[in-house]
Amino acid sequence: MSFPAPRRVIPIKPEPVSRLSASEHDRIETVCTAFASLPGALLPILHGIQDALGFVSPDAVPMIAKHLNLSLAEVHGVVSFYHYFRTLQPGRHVLHVCRAEACQARGSSALETHAQASLGIGWHGTTADGAITLEPVYCLGNCALGPSVMFDQRLVGRVTPERLDALIARLRTES
Amino acid sequence: MTALRVYVPGDSAACSVGADDTARALADEAQRRGTAVDLVRNGSRGMLWLEPLVEIETPAGRVAYGPVAPEDVAGVFDAALTGTNHALGLGLTSEIPYLKSQQRLTFARVGVIDPDSLDDYVAHEGFRGLGKALAMEPAAIVACVTDSGLRGRGGAAFPAGIKWKTVLGASGEQKYIVCNADEGDSGTFSDRMIMEGDPFVLIEGMTIAALATGATRGYIYLRWEYPDAKRRLATAIAAACARGYLGADILGSGRRFDLEVRLGAGAYICGEETSLLESLEGRRGQVRFKPPLPALQGLFGKPTVINNVITLASVPIILDRGAEFYRNFGMGRSRGTLPVQLAGNIKHGGLVETAFGLSLRELLYDYGGGSASGRPIRAVQVGGPLGAYLPESQFDTPIDYESFAAIKAMLGHGGIVAFDDSVDMAAQARYAMEFCAIESCGKCTPCRIGSTRGVEVIDRLLRAEQPAKQEMLLRDLCETMTQGSLCALGGLTAYPVLSALDHFSEDFHRHAPTRTPA
Numbered sequence: 001m002s003f004p005a006p007r008r009v010i011p012i013k014p015e016p017v018s019r020l021s022a023s024e025h026d027r028i029e030t031v032c033t034a035f036a037s038l039p040g041a042l043l044p045i046l047h048g049i050q051d052a053l054g055f056v057s058p059d060a061v062p063m064i065a066k067h068l069n070l071s072l073a074e075v076h077g078v079v080s081f082y083h084y085f086r087t088l089q090p091g092r093h094v095l096h097v098c099r100a101e102a103c104q105a106r107g108s109s110a111l112e113t114h115a116q117a118s119l120g121i122g123w124h125g126t127t128a129d130g131a132i133t134l135e136p137v138y139c140l141g142n143c144a145l146g147p148s149v150m151f152d153q154r155l156v157g158r159v160t161p162e163r164l165d166a167l168i169a170r171l172r173t174e175s
Numbered sequence: 176m177t178a179l180r181v182y183v184p185g186d187s188a189a190c191s192v193g194a195d196d197t198a199r200a201l202a203d204e205a206q207r208r209g210t211a212v213d214l215v216r217n218g219s220r221g222m223l224w225l226e227p228l229v230e231i232e233t234p235a236g237r238v239a240y241g242p243v244a245p246e247d248v249a250g251v252f253d254a255a256l257t258g259t260n261h262a263l264g265l266g267l268t269s270e271i272p273y274l275k276s277q278q279r280l281t282f283a284r285v286g287v288i289d290p291d292s293l294d295d296y297v298a299h300e301g302f303r304g305l306g307k308a309l310a311m312e313p314a315a316i317v318a319c320v321t322d323s324g325l326r327g328r329g330g331a332a333f334p335a336g337i338k339w340k341t342v343l344g345a346s347g348e349q350k351y352i353v354c355n356a357d358e359g360d361s362g363t364f365s366d367r368m369i370m371e372g373d374p375f376v377l378i379e380g381m382t383i384a385a386l387a388t389g390a391t392r393g394y395i396y397l398r399w400e401y402p403d404a405k406r407r408l409a410t411a412i413a414a415a416c417a418r419g420y421l422g423a424d425i426l427g428s429g430r431r432f433d434l435e436v437r438l439g440a441g442a443y444i445c446g447e448e449t450s451l452l453e454s455l456e457g458r459r460g461q462v463r464f465k466p467p468l469p470a471l472q473g474l475f476g477k478p479t480v481i482n483n484v485i486t487l488a489s490v491p492i493i494l495d496r497g498a499e500f501y502r503n504f505g506m507g508r509s510r511g512t513l514p515v516q517l518a519g520n521i522k523h524g525g526l527v528e529t530a531f532g533l534s535l536r537e538l539l540y541d542y543g544g545g546s547a548s549g550r551p552i553r554a555v556q557v558g559g560p561l562g563a564y565l566p567e568s569q570f571d572t573p574i575d576y577e578s579f580a581a582i583k584a585m586l587g588h589g590g591i592v593a594f595d596d597s598v599d600m601a602a603q604a605r606y607a608m609e610f611c612a613i614e615s616c617g618k619c620t621p622c623r624i625g626s627t628r629g630v631e632v633i634d635r636l637l638r639a640e641q642p643a644k645q646e647m648l649l650r651d652l653c654e655t656m657t658q659g660s661l662c663a664l665g666g667l668t669a670y671p672v673l674s675a676l677d678h679f680s681e682d683f684h685r686h687a688p689t690r691t692p693a
Contacts, residue, residue: 039475040437042457047399047438068457081459081616084399084441096400100361101556101603102592105519106547138443138560138610140400141364142188143592144223144517144524153402157191 018059027052028060032067041068042078046085055086090133091126093171096150099136102143111147112136114161118168131172178211179255180232184286185216186371187403188364193244194227200245201229204252218372220286221526222273230268231255239265273523273542278504280512281489282365282528285372290407293414296375302420304491308383309428316387317343320490322498324510329355329446329483330558330587330663332509332576335490338480341470342388345478350390352381352432353455353474353481356397356404357439357446360559362518362590365526366484370397370404373488374411378434380487382425383494384480385432393434394474396451399441408436443560443614447662448481450616461616462662483588485514504530509575517543519592520552536570539593550595554679556603558587560610561667563674564594564603584670600679605633607671611664622665625656629672636683646683649676 020028031048035041045064049056056079065075079085097115098108119127119134126133142148145157149164151171156163183198184190198214205212220228225241229251232238240251240263247263254261265271279285288295296302308316321336342350354377358366369377381393397405412434415421423431437455439445445454449463452474473479489511493501502510509531515538517524522544539545539552546552554564563584565572572578579586594603608629615622629652636645653669660666676683 040455040457043437043440043454046440074458077459078457081461082440082442084439101560101606102362102518102590104603104606105592105594105598137400137441138614139359139361139363141358141367142191143362143364143519143590144521145188145192145226146519148191150400155187155191155403157188 018062020057020059024053024057025063028057028063032064036067042070042075043082046079046082050085054090055088058087086124086133088126091130092175093131093152094133094135095168095171096135096137096140098138098140098142098146098148098150100139100143102139103146103148106146108147111149111159111161111164115149115164115168118161118165127172129172132168178213179205180213180215181205182215182217182230182232182237183227184219185290185403186219186226186286186368187401188223188368189219189226189228190403192226192242196245197227197229197243197248200248201252204248208252210252210256215289216291217288218285218290219368219526220268220274221282221368221528222271222523223525224523225265235267237268239268239271241265273525273527277528278512278530279528280492280501280504281369281376281485282373282514282526283492284376285368288373290372290374291410291414293375293411293418293420296373300495301375301491302379304494305379305382305386305420305426307494308386309426309430311386313343313387313389316383316494319494319498320387323493323501324498324505324508325486325489325493325501326509326576327483328485328489328513328588330360330585332586335482335486338470338482339384339387341468342390342478342480345471347478349392349475349477350388351474351477351479352384352388352390352393353452353479354381354393354395354487355446355448355451355481355483356395356401357451358398358401358484358588359443359446360561360588360590362556362559362592363516363588364518365514365516365589367401367404368526369484369488370401371407374404374407375415376488376491377408377484378411378415378421380490381434382421382432383490384482384487386425386430388478388480390478390480391431391433393432394455395434395436396439396445396455397436398439405436405438412436442616443610444616444662444664447664450662451481452479459616461618464661485588506530506532506573506575507577509577513574513586513589515574515589515591517591517593519556520546520548520595521591521593522547531573531575533574534571535565535574535591538574538591539570543593546593546595548595548597550597552593553596553598554594554600554603554675556592556594556671557590558585558670559590560607561585561663561670562587562590563670564600564678565674566678568678583674585667600675600682601633601637601685604672604675604683605630605637607668607675608633611668615664619659619661619665621656621659622661622668625652625660625665626668628652629656629668633672633683637685639684642684646676 228241445460454460514528611626
């Protein structure tokens, strides 16, 4: 007489402990509650969280999924699809440098190299003093006045390496 | 004494070169002199090399000075108040040849009015198209747009009226108007200038589209890179709602139209219409198979008009002046005007709205004044990152959809990026593949994998590893991407790559072969 092999039990992975502070948790909850009833609410929620915290913490994903009745994979898939959403805490300032063709025609490749060398970081990196996060961007709509950069959502045109250094120096001293 | 009216653009391009500082200096200088000044932050006139362009209202008209730095402000004041000449003086704005020779229909108000003021909009013929549309049957509105010959200005150039007719004919309780304001093409900024300089015209155009098709809800899908446009649109939508131009009862007609702005998140592919709809629904911006057409099953599966900003912003003047008025501009099957954007290495970069038919050469040299660096223009890319690179021998091509298609190029959204002779065209071809790899949505294999293989093949070609074979492989890969991709991203990446290879092949064969062919 043979018995079926005992069923192998796969342990359910326990939910990881959230690293969010109470205030971060509350802010995420507020954003989710405010937008959850909108049609197509996920992008407005992700924008809201990034506006509030500076990034979309992976610990926010289960909270969003619960509000929208989505799987973790669906929410994670959306967060990771869009270049703008970041999952790591950025520096105090975010500097976007345009890499698109119109800026290339005005020397943006040299500016990219200069920005990375002068900050000592690569794309998506944050300086050791926590002042600046460097991001690439594909067109800021300032194509007649390139090369262009954007810091903290403010557009700057005709950026030379010297002007970029001055901007960086200013951002480092500002809180 | 009435206040002196002074205009300093609040357009983000103008502010990127110091318009805010100039405006502040003007206000300070006025206070120091005790002169009453009415400072208006208008949109940009589109002569971007002259920004910050300050205009001062005089009995003869608006007089322009530019580019005005904060330290020039006192001198400009002296000149304007005493009627003397100034080194930065440009005379009457309306007489500047760059502007005077244009045919501004869609951009008629941009740079002229205060973009935040609904009254200013109405005083400059605003909402007249809407007024006419409210008195018309939906089918008549659609017929007017069809007869005008207006084609989608986002790049695909599909006749707007036919799209609208499909939505009008579709059955469904809920229909949507979606505005594609995800202006991702490099070298283009006309959508941004409309939204920052005349946001009400977009609202009016969308409302007319809603009346024409029976839609009651609209979304403007705006890229995050345009925060100033977002603020202007929010102000304009609030004003339009408060005054009954939007909402439950448009101007007492009993018709409803609600409008909302949604932000994108830095995905170039979301400028593709089906991918944009996915994004609006809260998903990854992955392209949908067509059919079903968005006109029948679009946003949330409902019939949807999806048009570019310029398409929708061109509708009010068509309704106001009539289809024939608009159709009388242009050439061939390209009717009306196209706001062309001169960008990159160009001396007089900016916005030129004229009837179709001008040649590329006229735009580059008569308007653009040649390269900014003073070196010869070697190549221009028309139509964004998926547009072909054109050599000097093709500069006589007229601005017309069919003429561009005939030389395996495209007009796209009307962006023209000039490069001088220091450009390395092999690097530009490599970048086109790299860009496709970064921005591919990943749904179809030719685009997702092909773009990465494309970068590798170009790298091998540039290292001169069996160059003849690599070139054959690259051409074959481009063919696969063109024929096999689901949407224009993979499907058109071959344009910049092959045009660079065909017209500038010397840039691909600079290195001596490192090994002899087997």
